[in-house]
Amino acid sequence: MTNINGTAVVTGASAGIGKVYADRLAQRGYGLLLVARRAELLAEYADSLKSQYKVAVRTMAADLSREEDLTRLETAIGADESISLLVNNAGTATLAPSLTITGSARQAMTDLNVTAVVRLSIAVLTGFKARNRGTLINIGSTLGFQALPISSLYSGTKGYVLNFTRGLQEELAATKVVVQLVLPAATATDLWEISGVPLSALDPAHVMSVDDCVDAALAGLDLGEKITMPSLEDSTLLAKYEAARLAMFTASQSGTLASRYRGALRRVANSN
Numbered sequence: 001m002t003n004i005n006g007t008a009v010v011t012g013a014s015a016g017i018g019k020v021y022a023d024r025l026a027q028r029g030y031g032l033l034l035v036a037r038r039a040e041l042l043a044e045y046a047d048s049l050k051s052q053y054k055v056a057v058r059t060m061a062a063d064l065s066r067e068e069d070l071t072r073l074e075t076a077i078g079a080d081e082s083i084s085l086l087v088n089n090a091g092t093a094t095l096a097p098s099l100t101i102t103g104s105a106r107q108a109m110t111d112l113n114v115t116a117v118v119r120l121s122i123a124v125l126t127g128f129k130a131r132n133r134g135t136l137i138n139i140g141s142t143l144g145f146q147a148l149p150i151s152s153l154y155s156g157t158k159g160y161v162l163n164f165t166r167g168l169q170e171e172l173a174a175t176k177v178v179v180q181l182v183l184p185a186a187t188a189t190d191l192w193e194i195s196g197v198p199l200s201a202l203d204p205a206h207v208m209s210v211d212d213c214v215d216a217a218l219a220g221l222d223l224g225e226k227i228t229m230p231s232l233e234d235s236t237l238l239a240k241y242e243a244a245r246l247a248m249f250t251a252s253q254s255g256t257l258a259s260r261y262r263g264a265l266r267r268v269a270n271s272n
Helices: 016-027 039-053 067-079 103-131 152-171 193-194 210-223 235-250 259-271
Strands: 007-011 031-036 057-061 083-088 135-139 178-182
Touching: 007 016, 016 031, 016 039, 016 083, 016 210, 031 067, 031 259, 039 057, 039 103, 057 067, 067 103, 083 103, 103 135, 103 152, 135 152, 152 178, 152 210, 178 210
Parallel strands: 007 031, 007 083, 031 057, 083 135, 135 178
Antiparallel strands: none
């Protein structure tokens, strides 16, 4: 068994985006550490990848919403110098008005979509920075840009991933460590059934296959993209968004009250 490119860690690797990432990275010569809750599925898939690609494949059955499991993976990847790539893919979604979502579902989205992403990113980047090499891929969502009436909580978690990952890119800009943010739109995974919105309820024309999503993400990585949006045809839209975001942030850096508020305050004062 070989792993000419080091070891790639993939969370949520037993299905969907994570499963396809594992296949594509094995094709590229990475050894694998596959992480998911479903131990039997994970072991079966690991055997298939080892047989097909002749790479070393390890598994870790873990529910990353559980503190003990997250700590176990965090410790393992922090200590393993063979790790050269992490795909932070594990996540969950409940799509419903926020006031109707149970406390356990709210907590699960925060634990998986935010806490696990942050802790695993920091754990692996500490070693990457010391070695001045390595790749972190964080899977966000286009809903990190936009909140719908049924996505307030989910969009909030993915907005966190977006800003956290962009900040990491700035922190590590002077190094050879690569940090990529992948923002899929609707993708044909079992997450939809978990979310409460069945895949059959979506317009098929708006849903990308998992294979296309991952292949586009890896092509974006090869192209050196910091942000990869697999379904965005006009890439200038992202450039315009980034420019507008920076312009708004820059313009807001003033200690002077905006004139519209001064005018409103004068009107209130004059009416009293």
